[in-house]
Amino acid sequence: MSDQQKADYIDDVDVDEEWDAHPSDAELEEAVENLEASGFDVEVVADADEVLEYVTDAIPAGESVMNGHSTTLEEIGFMAYLNEGDHEWENLYGEVFSIDDDEARAAARREAQAADYFLGSANAIGRDGTLVAADLSGSRVGAYPFAAKHLLVVAGINKIVEDEEAARERLHDYAYTFENERAQEAYGVESYPSKELVYRQEGTEGRTTVVLVEETLGY
Template identity: 65%
Template structure:
């Protein structure tokens, strides 16, 4: 079942000021600074446009893996990967068909080197840094190096003025909502155990950030 931000926002206390939709000038500045740091950036108006962008970026026959992302669920990518009409190699389908726990965990580790790894982010500093965290690291482990190509999708509500504010957003918005989700989905609390500050992409064309002019994810 698709999980939406609204499923958790009423049960978790968050800092709404770090989750507002920014002005166009703020978005433009963030795009300019992201691009100056080596990230490819695509700005789209809607969730449907975001899904079409992902579809157009991934060639037929490519191996595709995704880390958990409420944003990917909200734009319909998870459903499309599992049920859609595409010619990709869906690594999640292969992984979760494995019965043996050790073999499945090994396959999850190997999937970090997918040709295309997709996921979300918890905050974007207007100055051009990306901030994300995870309990296990499976959601963000591919971002720095392992995956051949990385596609990150984010609502523009995650843009905040500075790196310090991005780290605050992680603590005051993303974590409370993810903690609620984890307790409902898995019966355990989440944790900011593995944290990534993605300051720069040095390999041209490797990492693309798709910014959606909607309030998505957390």
């Protein structure tokens, strides 16, 4: 299936678009400071082109790379870049989804959670330094807490909200309305945030980097 964007579903959902409002400069600074205080490394970049360059430069040659589904990664061009093979990484995503057998593919997908670099996004980011993300099976967020050696979380600043409570509200009231539409189109089933991660602190120095993009990306 081709890359999908939030715009593909905007006419099919009824949501409050205020959830995509950008923070003020002071609010963005507050979010960065609190994320760093929570143990996350943080980079703020201007746009999709800059974030793609940052992410691809951050992954050393020879490292294994995996990702969970992310509309944001599709919108910035990372998935196309990964699958074109114009890099010197071990593309675990490509390896996993080249397996025809369902059981073997599921086993490989679990093993790939422990990639050297795992990439994804968050459904919401609290200015209190909290990340919130969820999915139906856990395959998108399973690597976040521990399994991956390094984690790169890419998110547009449209996902920044006041605090953890607001982040969880954005997840349930906004992001998963879009995700449900995507899942029905992609897989023929409804989605639900059945496995929800509230990521309040990173205890391993240098493990998790949050890359904030000063654009509206994903949902």
